[in-house]
Amino acid sequence: MNFKAKLILSALGVCALPLAQAQSGDFEDFGRVTRVQPRVEQVRTPRQECRTDYVQSQVQPQRSQGGSVVGGIAGALLGSQVGSGNGKVAAAAAGAIAGAMVGDRVDNDGRNYAPQTQEQAVRQCRTVDAIEQRTNGYEVTYDYRGHSYTTVMPRDPGNRIRLRVSVEPDRYQN
Numbered sequence: 677m678n679f680k681a682k683l684i685l686s687a688l689g690v691c692a693l694p695l696a697q698a699q700s701g702d703f704e705d706f707g708r709v710t711r712v713q714p715r716v717e718q719v720r721t722p723r724q725e726c727r728t729d730y731v732q733s734q735v736q737p738q739r740s741q742g743g744s745v746v747g748g749i750a751g752a753l754l755g756s757q758v759g760s761g762n763g764k765v766a767a768a769a770a771g772a773i774a775g776a777m778v779g780d781r782v783d784n785d786g787r788n789y790a791p792q793t794q795e796q797a798v799r800q801c802r803t804v805d806a807i808e809q810r811t812n813g814y815e816v817t818y819d820y821r822g823h824s825y826t827t828v829m830p831r832d833p834g835n836r837i838r839l840r841v842s843v844e845p846d847r848y849q850n
Contacts, residue, residue, distance in 0.1 A: 701843035706836045707820035715813045715828065726801040734791045740783045747779015748772045 755771020756764055817826045818837045 703841050703843075705820070705839050705841050707818040707825070707839050709816060709818045709833055709835050709837055710824070711815075711817040712832050713815040713817075714811045714832075715815055716809050717812050719808045719810055720805045721808065722803050723806050724801050725804050726799060729798050729800060730795050731798055732793050733796050735794045736791050739780075743779035743781075743783020744776045745779070747782070748776035750779070751775015 749772075751770075751774050752768045752772035754775070756768040758764070758767040758771075813828050813830055814832050815826060816829050816833060816837065817824060819825075820839060
């Protein structure tokens with residue numbers, strides 16, 4: 677088949693397309709929109725809500741142990757210089773005890789060891805539902821040739837709606 681014949685055949689096919697559509701009984705028309713109602717759904721999303729509270733707490737200060745240790749060693753050394761035999765051991769022990777007591781008093785004397793109040797940060801969290809409203813379509817009521825119809829659409833069509841109308845003969849004729 678030559679190019680000219682193909683071109684003519686294609687042109688005839690394109691021209692026959694509206695005729696074939698008219699034969700099928702489908703056409704487009706418009707209906708008047710009478711009501712549009714958004715379809716709203718509530719979506720719950722859990723989220724954490726946190727806050728920081730400040731609380732007062734009692735803190736007991738720590739006593740220093742360094743003076744007791746150094747005093748005990750010094751007292752033991754001094755006590756071991758006194759006496760002889762078993763008396764030397766007893767004097768060293770007594771010197772260690774006395775040195776520890778004197779060292780502790782010298783190191784910790786004058787410090788305030790009463791309980792003190794201290795502020796502490798306490799973080800408290802709880803889970804709450806965040807509720808979000810979303811539109812998931814529109815319920816559209818429209819009038820076409822005196823009849824009312826309702827459908828759900830993804831968007832608001834405005835004041836008129838495009839319709840595809842299909843016409844079929846009644847199969848049950850008398």
